[in-house]
Amino acid sequence: GENVEQHPSTLSVQEGDSAVIKCTYSDSASNYFPWYKQELGKGPQLIIDIRSNVGEKKDQRIAVTLNKTAKHFSLHITETQPEDSAVYFCAANVGSKAGSYQLTFGKGTKLSVIP
Amino acid sequence: EAQVTQNPRYLITVTGKKLTVTCSQNMNHEYMSWYRQDPGLGLRQIYYSMNVEVTDKGDVPEGYKVSRKEKRNFPLILESPSPNQTSLYFCASSLQGKGTEAFFGQGTRLTVV
Numbered sequence: 663g664e665n666v667e668q669h670p671s672t673l674s675v676q677e678g679d680s681a682v683i684k685c686t687y688s689d690s691a692s693n694y695f696p697w698y699k700q701e702l703g704k705g706p707q708l709i710i711d712i713r714s715n716v717g718e719k720k721d722q723r724i725a726v727t728l729n730k731t732a733k734h735f736s737l738h739i740t741e742t743q744p745e746d747s748a749v750y751f752c753a754a755n756v757g758s759k760a761g762s763y764q765l766t767f768g769k770g771t772k773l774s775v776i777p
Numbered sequence: 778e779a780q781v782t783q784n785p786r787y788l789i790t791v792t793g794k795k796l797t798v799t800c801s802q803n804m805n806h807e808y809m810s811w812y813r814q815d816p817g818l819g820l821r822q823i824y825y826s827m828n829v830e831v832t833d834k835g836d837v838p839e840g841y842k843v844s845r846k847e848k849r850n851f852p853l854i855l856e857s858p859s860p861n862q863t864s865l866y867f868c869a870s871s872l873q874g875k876g877t878e879a880f881f882g883q884g885t886r887l888t889v890v
Binding site: 764 | 810817818820821822825835836867881882884
């Protein structure tokens with residue numbers, strides 16, 4: 663099955679700096695890669711996603727890049743703010759399971775933005 | 778408001794006492810799933826359902842049951858809970874098909890003593 667590795671597990675940055683979280687996946691048939699943000703006491707919420715037919719996607723201060731050949735994708739947050747502090751999860755769909763939509767998640771990155 | 782609602786939010790129970798965690802979504806989504814979240818292990822899928830009466834095992838199904846009798850509801854059943862099922866549980870739903878956003882509930886924190 664799909665295996666998703668996420669690094670780092672914790673990340674501290676100064677307010678205004680950039681943060682980068684990286685993930686690798688194993689299933690070459692995966693074609694959907696979402697990123698979720700989980701704030702304390704809440705469920706994960708989608709912040710950005712990318713499909714395998716594009717290499718990069720940007721939404722204001724957040725961007726995701728995908729390298730299908732190397733099977734890795736990354737989340738980039740620029741000009742970080744204290745409200746960006748949360749746990750971030752990457753995920754990849756189980757592309758090889760025909761007709762299904764199943765996500766495999768990374769183990770998460772706890773991002774702390776220091777004011 | 779589009780949402781996934783889980784109940785209860787917090788539950789403490791004893792080993793062996795059957796319990797059900799309910800999940801309901803109001804978005805007419807075909808696909809629903811249950812995850813458990815444990816420190817250092819991230820989110821692991823327990824069971825999922827592609828539509829009414831269609832369910833399948835995820836990565837960690839042992840000790841759990843589910844049912845999907847109606848499109849909007851997807852309860853998680855622990856017939857005989859054990860302490861290793863102490864965890865934070867999330868229900869999620871999405872439109873059918875690959876590559877669509879999953880909406881998560883607020884979570885249920887279960888403690889089995």
